[in-house]
Amino acid sequence: MVSYTEDQRQKMTAQNVRISDTKAGIITVAVSNQKIFTATAQKPPAAPVGYITISAKKLLKNLEISNGARINAWVESMRASSPTHLKSSPSSLSEDHTSWRLHHPSALEMFEQIIDSSKGKQIVIFLDYDGTLSPIVEDPDKAFMSKKMRRTVRKLARCFPTAIVTGRCIDKVFNFVKLTELYYAGSHGMDIKGPKKGSKFTKDSESLLFQPASEFLPMIDEVYKQLVDKTKSTTGAKVENNKFCISVHFRCVDEKKWSGLYTEVKSVLKEYPKLKLTQGRKVLEIRPNIKWDKGKALEFLLESLGFANCTDVFPVYIGDDKTDEDAFKILKERGEGFGILVSKFPKDTSASYSLEEPSEVMDFLGRLAQWKQVSLREDSRV
Numbered sequence: 561m562v563s564y565t566e567d568q569r570q571k572m573t574a575q576n577v578r579i580s581d582t583k584a585g586i587i588t589v590a591v592s593n594q595k596i597f598t599a600t601a602q603k604p605p606a607a608p609v610g611y612i613t614i615s616a617k618k619l620l621k622n623l624e625i626s627n628g629a630r631i632n633a634w635v636e637s638m639r640a641s642s643p644t645h646l647k648s649s650p651s652s653l654s655e656d657h658t659s660w661r662l663h664h665p666s667a668l669e670m671f672e673q674i675i676d677s678s679k680g681k682q683i684v685i686f687l688d689y690d691g692t693l694s695p696i697v698e699d700p701d702k703a704f705m706s707k708k709m710r711r712t713v714r715k716l717a718r719c720f721p722t723a724i725v726t727g728r729c730i731d732k733v734f735n736f737v738k739l740t741e742l743y744y745a746g747s748h749g750m751d752i753k754g755p756k757k758g759s760k761f762t763k764d765s766e767s768l769l770f771q772p773a774s775e776f777l778p779m780i781d782e783v784y785k786q787l788v789d790k791t792k793s794t795t796g797a798k799v800e801n802n803k804f805c806i807s808v809h810f811r812c813v814d815e816k817k818w819s820g821l822y823t824e825v826k827s828v829l830k831e832y833p834k835l836k837l838t839q840g841r842k843v844l845e846i847r848p849n850i851k852w853d854k855g856k857a858l859e860f861l862l863e864s865l866g867f868a869n870c871t872d873v874f875p876v877y878i879g880d881d882k883t884d885e886d887a888f889k890i891l892k893e894r895g896e897g898f899g900i901l902v903s904k905f906p907k908d909t910s911a912s913y914s915l916e917e918p919s920e921v922m923d924f925l926g927r928l929a930q931w932k933q934v935s936l937r938e939d940s941r942v
């Protein structure tokens with residue numbers, strides 16, 4: 561009675577399926593994902609191109625299957641690290657690792673080449689926080705940055721304009737970083753502030769630069785409360801209010817409970833179509849559905865620093881998470897500077913180089929600052 565392709569079945573999401581006559585047990589379905597068939601049809605029309613006729617029972621069953629498949633797909637990606645690990649068979653693991661490293665060499669090993677390609681250009685540094693400046697830990701409130709890392713970043717900020725670009729809210733990340741001379745782009749770039757003092761790269765004292773999602777504040781607060789309530793029975797789940805976005809952590813949740821947690825989060829978000837759900841490292845991230853991300857924040861900061869259409873700027877972005885990919889992509893598209901992915905494993909990335917962990921990030925940043933100080937001294941002698 562019903563014949564539809566796998567592709568058509570996949571398109572039967574809540575958004576593009578319209579039930580027109582359930583009593584009759586007959587349904588007319590628009591399979592186009594651009595237009596929904598709106599006319600009420602007591603009697604289904606002879607199936608025109610783009611429409612199929614199926615029984616209500618079968619459709620509902622298929623919707624259940626497709627819903628279940630969607631949840632499974634999410635749980636699968638919750639299991640995968642972020643950005644997604646490249647898939648490989650155990651036997652080809654080391655081979656893949658070697659070939660990935662060839663395409664994303666260590667920024668430490670390539671240090672001289674990196675410096676050469678930045679010659680005559682202004683280096684601008686963008687740093688993600690969690691997993692980049694501080695190691696990933698179970699409790700997000702204890703993701704401290706080491707004193708040595710802080711000293712290195714301070715030294716770096718004296719040499720180059722330096723920004724922290726993070727999913728956390730500015731207040732929280734500032735409590736960890738404690739450096740007033742940096743730019744901060746919190747809430748995935750939706751809250752941007754300039755240095756309070758001590759930066760020779762800006763003349764303004766404490767300037768609030770940009771908050772593209774300010775009207776979402778009341779909605780975020782409301783959803784935060786609901787998520788706290790909905791997830792309180794899931795042992796290990798933790799909801800974090802990041803001002804313009806929310807994180808639901810599942811690092812400490814039993815894997816068997818992940819799909820239930822995801823379903824709870826989705827059930828809250830159903831009422832808020834202006835918010836979207838994305839994923840980071842063992843975290844579900846809820847944020848305004850606007851065209852703004854870490855990549856846009858990077859562009860905004862470059863513009864604010866006076867490098868909008870410059871060819872003599874060399875931005876370097878270092879990050880470990882899926883959300884950092886937006887910034888890596890922008891740099892790739894602009895053909896300026898590059899991204900460095902912090903990862904021990906091969907991952908699908910637009911970054912050009914890699915570093916294995918925060919301690920390597922610190923070594924790289926330390927070498928950059930040292931190189932700059934030496935070259936300034938040499939220049940002053942000439």
Ligand SMILES: O=P(O)(O)OC[C@H]1O[C@H](O[C@H]2O[C@H](CO)[C@@H](O)[C@H](O)[C@H]2O)[C@H](O)[C@@H](O)[C@@H]1O
Pocket residue numbers: 688689690691695696697698699700701703725726727728800802807809811840841842843845881883
């Ligand atoms: O953009 P980022 O600075 O990388 O922020 C992304 C999320 O980072 C934090 O969570 C992550 O780090 C935690 C501490 O190591 C870890 O417990 C968690 O599993 C990671 O996802 C932060 O708590 C989140 O709010 C950010 O969205």
